[in-house]
Amino acid sequence: MDLHRIVSQLFLLSISCTCLKAAGSPASGTTPPVTPPAAVEEEEALPVSPVRGVSSTILDAQLEALRRPRILTGCKIAPLPEIWDTEALAFEANAETAPADVDGLRPAAALALDTFKEMVTSLGGTFELKSAYRPPAYQAHLHEVWVKWVKELRHNRSGGCQAMREEVGAEFTRHQLLVKQQPVPASDHALGLAFDAAVAMPRAARLNGKRVTVDKLAALAGIKRPSSRRDPGHFKLIAERPAAISYAAPSTF
Ligand SMILES: [Zn+2]
Known part of the structure; x- marks a missing residue:
């Protein structure tokens, strides 16, 4: 050795x-x-x-x-709560890239979405799906980011809070949140009953000779906008079993 x-x-x-x-x-x-x-x-x-x-x-x-x-x-504002729910974490990780989760919608809501989209596009309108099913914890996170940014940090000029302000501001942007639209803490998205979409109809769009609007088509598909002024992109299933006309409508044009 x-x-x-x-x-x-x-x-x-x-x-x-x-x-x-x-x-x-x-x-x-x-x-x-x-x-x-x-x-x-x-x-x-x-x-x-x-x-x-x-x-x-x-x-x-x-x-x-x-x-x-x-x-x-040295910032007195509490940081954003962490996400623990694994399903919500997956949504959070892919927030920018993942397509809207249509699979998580109730069948009736998914069918209404398809019906509505087909009506809109076949009448010359545009339909861009933004979001559909969201896990409850992810919905809660969106609500927290909105509150933290809009109520606590957006106008905060305290030097000690600037790092957190930057971080939460980036999170707000990443999730494409809007100051005018506060996400609710628990929503129909988490129940699989709602989706968000940017929808536009040409003014000249007609159905059976009558002018047709986004809300008119939504009603035909069995969905409605609870607040078209405050949250114009949010569509919600009217009932679990929409009227038969919802499904008959697309075949008429
Ligand atoms: Zn919505």
């Missing part, structure tokens, strides 16, 4: 001894006294772990991560 191997084995042995010692009961008196760095003193509420000696680097990093937002920003 050469000297080099002996030295390295001794070195490894001494490391494992140190670890075993440190992992032992703190009451044994072998753990050196821990002097927290000055910044930690502000964090009286954080529990001091007895195994601090073992992984103090990791703990320090974790404490640092907890502390950073408050120390660096």
